[in-house]
Amino acid sequence: AQSVAQPEDQVNVAEGNPLTVKCTYSVSGNPYLFWYVQYPNRGLQFLLKYITGDNLVKGSYGFEAEFNKSQTSFHLKKPSALVSDSALYFCAVRDVIDSGGYNKLIFGAGTRLAVHP
């Protein structure tokens, strides 16, 4: 079965430092991978996706993610963290086996990012 794992419940980083939020996946075939962010009292917002092509994917708000097939990872990164980046981050994979071409997503449990001034 398709799945994603986010091994860290929380990541703490100082403002201005680089940040990494980890995600590993398990899929049959080629993975379609996504990152979403959830701010308090707001809906999940799409950050970026990997479908095919370059392993380094750039997304919204200065975030990027690196697809690593050999390590089955899709870690989210940002060179310089902002306090406003503090939120809940979800990695997701498209459920290709059951999906009839549409994007039925399987989410990880989420990682809370806390950026301290």
Add this chain to the structure above:
Amino acid sequence: GAGVSQTPSNKVTEKGKYVELRCDPISGHTALYWYRQSLGQGPEFLIYFQGTGAADDSGLPNDRFFAVRPEGSVSTLKIQRTERGDSAVYLCASSFQLTSYEQYFGPGTRLTVT
């Protein structure tokens, strides 16, 4: 433009009651998804609509849950004989078409069953 809206934002109901949760997708979006997010977990897929029809309802936990989208726009998730275990945030998302990768999520309805 307007995003996905969901009403009510909060719903408290007694065990055994019936509830309806409403989702207004972005205008023109044909694909609509419902997810359920329990405390400390990521969203879990419930059902997917393409237009008016439920193309995949494999995530609905049991026959107490039902969803409709009669005119291909607004969708209603219906839960009969609610149980305490149904307490969660119910999220709706829409996308432009079947193959669109980006889903736009609403703020959710927090359902509490007492």
